Amino acid sequence: MREPGGGVVSIPELRPGETVEGFFAVMIKDLRPFRDPGKGAYLHLKLRNRTGFIEARVWDRAEELAEVFEEGDPLWVTAEVNNYRGTNQLIVGDLAAVDPAEVTPEHFLPESPRPLEVMEGELWAAIEALPRGPVSRLLVEIFGNPEFYQAYTRAPAAKRVHHAYLSGLLEHSLEVLTVLTGGSPGGDRLDMEILTAGALLHDVGKIEEYEYRVDIDYSPRGRLIGHIALGYRMVDRWIAAFPDFPGDRATHLGHLLLSHHGEHAYGAPVLPQTAEAVALHHADILSGKVGQALAIGDGIEPGAWSDYDRLLGRYMWSPPRPGDAEPEG
Numbered sequence: 001m002r003e004p005g006g007g008v009v010s011i012p013e014l015r016p017g018e019t020v021e022g023f024f025a026v027m028i029k030d031l032r033p034f035r036d037p038g039k040g041a042y043l044h045l046k047l048r049n050r051t052g053f054i055e056a057r058v059w060d061r062a063e064e065l066a067e068v069f070e071e072g073d074p075l076w077v078t079a080e081v082n083n084y085r086g087t088n089q090l091i092v093g094d095l096a097a098v099d100p101a102e103v104t105p106e107h108f109l110p111e112s113p114r115p116l117e118v119m120e121g122e123l124w125a126a127i128e129a130l131p132r133g134p135v136s137r138l139l140v141e142i143f144g145n146p147e148f149y150q151a152y153t154r155a156p157a158a159k160r161v162h163h164a165y166l167s168g169l170l171e172h173s174l175e176v177l178t179v180l181t182g183g184s185p186g187g188d189r190l191d192m193e194i195l196t197a198g199a200l201l202h203d204v205g206k207i208e209e210y211e212y213r214v215d216i217d218y219s220p221r222g223r224l225i226g227h228i229a230l231g232y233r234m235v236d237r238w239i240a241a242f243p244d245f246p247g248d249r250a251t252h253l254g255h256l257l258l259s260h261h262g263e264h265a266y267g268a269p270v271l272p273q274t275a276e277a278v279a280l281h282h283a284d285i286l287s288g289k290v291g292q293a294l295a296i297g298d299g300i301e302p303g304a305w306s307d308y309d310r311l312l313g314r315y316m317w318s319p320p321r322p323g324d325a326e327p328e329g
């Protein structure tokens with residue numbers, strides 16, 4: 001089905017022997033000589049779609065087909081599934097370049113496990129729960145901008161590690177907000193108006209920090225400036241368009257953005273210096289760390305151990321689900 005949103009084969013469900021066709025993006029393209037030089041070369045590929053990654057081989061017409069595409073390009077691939085040493089791979093019969101206008105990031109990148117409509121509902125409910133005033137007016141203005149709204153609700157929160165999928169930024173921001181509104185220490189002594197804005201906007205610079213088409217990567221501006229400075233600049237500009245926005249609240253919101261990484265070593269230009277900033281920083285850590293653990297757990301069977309995770313400096317265990325428990329006896 002070569003139609004919008006169609007053409008995505010479920011990689012985990014492939015069965016050896018079946019023939020499949022669909023959109024795949026090329027992560028690795030390597031033209032390698034056969035051992036017998038008279039036979040020319042074959043293509044060694046790593047492909048992805050939104051359901052995962054798979055290796056592929058092109059045995060026939062490899063040199064001719066290699067001319068058609070580069071790494072990072074989307075392709076329409078027809079292939080047979082082959083099991084090689086216990087792992088499925090695709091033996092490509094044919095492939096064709098695809099007009100980039102024909103595909104969207106949704107073909108190639110995984111999405112948040114939470115339904116987008118549910119998260120959008122939570123976002124607007126949080127904004128509407130605020131007392132009418134400059135902060136709520138600012139948020140309505142920001143999130144009411146269609147172009148910004150589209151970018152904010154689709155952006156990933158990371159390249160890898162946590163919430164590294166479409167709508168990950170929205171999911172992560174709502175998690176941070178939920179931690180703060182759902183019984184944070186400090187309770188109603190915290191300024192929930194400015195904290196709501198801080199939770200929703202603390203990582204807003206990630207909209208510019210990442211590029212995502214067939215893969216998630218840093219944009220040049222993201223690498224050179226980073227999401228803290230990018231986000232502060234965005235929020236500062238929005239506030240400047242509200243001449244009557246109270247100066248102390250503008251400063252506090254700016255402080256929440258600039259201090260949310262908590263320590264200079266983690267990129268914060270200033271340390272959290274209000275109770276709200278301390279709360280936001282820890283809520284951000286909680287969402288990020290749990291997201292990181294869940295992402296590792298997603299890759300392993302219940303009851304199994306992960307590979308050694310260098311970022312965490314440990315192995316992670318996936319506990320058996322309650323239904324998998326050993327029978328009593």
Ligand SMILES: [Fe+2]
Pocket residue numbers: 202203227260261
């Ligand atoms: Fe951040």
Ligand SMILES: [Fe+2]
Pocket residue numbers: 172202203284
């Ligand atoms: Fe964050």
